[in-house]
Amino acid sequence: MYKLVLCWRYLLTRYLALACVVSVMLGVATLIVVNAVMGGFANKLMTRIRGLQSDIIIEHRNYDGMENFARKVELVKQVLGDEVAAVSPVIETFALLRFKLQRYYDVIQRPVRVIGIDPTLKSEAGVFKSALQNPAHRDRPESVFEVSPELLRKHWQNYYNTPAPGGLAAAPMPQGMPIGVPGSSDGSAPPAPDLPPPDAPTPPPEEARVFAAVVGWGIATFRSPKAHLVDEEKDVSVLAPGDEITLMFVSSGVGSGDDYSVGVTRPMPAKFIVTDLFRCEMSEIDSNIIFIDIQDMQRLRGIPGRATSLQIRLTDGPHDTAALVERLRAHFPEGLYLVNTWMERQGMILSAIAIERAILNVLLFLIIAVAGFGILAIFSMIVIEKTRDIGILKSLGASSRGVMGIFLSYGLLLGLVGAGLGTALGVTITVYINELEWLIARTTGQEIFRRDIYYFDKIPTEIDALSIAAVNIGAVLIAVGSSVVPALRAALLQPVQALRSE
């Protein structure tokens, strides 16, 4: 009983010991905030990657893809049975993007990743339609590559200052070579921008073929670096639906038509009208990706019936994904195909996050360990200061174990109070982290959280009760552990010697 009375009294009267409380509190708060933020990032990243990646991906090692993907899709459905929800064939390739930057009268050229998809299947097998900016496309993803008459009108108005010829209103177009392919027959590099300057409108030839493309948000906009500090529109648009882009592909090495000799690749430029923007909030994807129709892609690259990968979405509920992958691997030979789960494909980034988190936790726990050494030092001093009182207590019948108990409970109390305050502080900071970040950014003029890197509107946080509990237990254990040595010392004091100390 007296132990509690005394350690409570000590807590209230020894201001030095409050330093221990503060250091434990800060350590715990830091750990909680860092864990919450890192957990939030990891989680958000995981769900996004997960959504974008499908469950299993069968990738052909050849850049030109697998032959007759329709049959492969059937095979996948056969192998996986009713566990498969959707299979989406995809052609992924690199291309050179070129577009006119209206506001600067200049042309931008840069490499991009172009993905040929079937918008309906892609939406079933992964995230696609929900990332589209036009709500009409979200409801009907199959219409995303249709150039509507008004879009076409707008396009002609903007680029050629003439109304659109009626024949172009319908899309997609059937057969025919893309126009705006200068030098495609002789293989020479395309010359300077083929887009007419706005002051000298030249209507394009009548047989112009216009393909549709969905452009990543990060390509279509740029972010003003000060956008965060001044409350104005953050993203400045450079490409909008109705604008025109040129994509230059490399044709396949597969002989697929009369014009292409076997094994020879050629640059294959084609014009596209932007029909929508794609924003999945993964800046790496949003700023590098352009979606086009898979059939357009096959035609442009000369690989009819081919796909570079099959994205497989499994039905909801638990699956033994590893076993499914093994089953698929039996049918898709390793030398030609890469069969992976999304986790394996993203293994690097996921394990990087996990390692980073583990290391940070170790480092931050060292902060609490430092607090522990503080407790050790301060407690040792208190034991010396209290030597006489220890003698008195023993003369009144207190046992050595009881005296030890005083200091252990004191350490426990400090740990509990510190951890409790730290948890309160940490959770408060976590909850208000965006407001705090804004405040700090405002006062210092330094942006802390670069929204253009992460494409998160807010700093994502995830308060995980289990990790908070672990941090608290760890902190209390460290506090009690560091008070063991001073407590032992107090317990071993001889009462007579203790009483003599004046």
Next chain:
Amino acid sequence: MVAPLLAAHDLVKSYRKHRIAIPVLRGLDLTVEAGSFVAVIGASGSGKSTLLHLLGVLDRPDGGQVFLDGERIDDQPAQRRDHLRNHWFGFIFQFYHLLPELSLLHNVAMPLMIRHSLLGWVRGRRQHLRAAEALIERVGLAHRKHHRPRELSGGEMQRAAIARALVARPRILLADEPTGNLDAAAGAEVMRLLSDLNRQDGVTTIMVTHNLEIAARADRVVKMAEGRLESSPLAA
């Protein structure tokens, strides 16, 4: 003849300082009858305090035995000795030795707090505090029971220490120079209290002092010199 309440037989104790053993007690014999008031006098460093510590099982002798009510107590395990100190002995020190963090009431109640577990304390809390308050009243400090020791005078602190020593209803009071730090008036007050307790409550009291005048108030005075009791009891 009745067995003495407390007896020491051939007590030997020495302290080590820089590897040299300094003998303090060299075969001391003492018997104390129940209800008596014994004063031990002697010069500083004659081992008076050491004797009290050995009698109250605060320390272990190098040789010899201590008997309480016929039972040998000096060689008991620590747990038993803690129990004896809590139930049988009450200590009073020259420098009062109150705990500075606690109020007077809690200081006085401390032996009861030590005796009882948290549950036992909570259960008998009112009764224990009443016992402490009664003693505080008896030593004349009822108006100061919520004060901290540092807010009290020396005499008040010593009276509080006496109340603390009595709260556990000990059979034996061990007083180490109880008036050594007090002025004449406060010392007289403390002495009056001690002899009242001895006479009215029958608390066996062993008091160590170097003040002959004070010692004269005891039933029996023994003199210590060179680690032994020098002579047969002097007349009071």
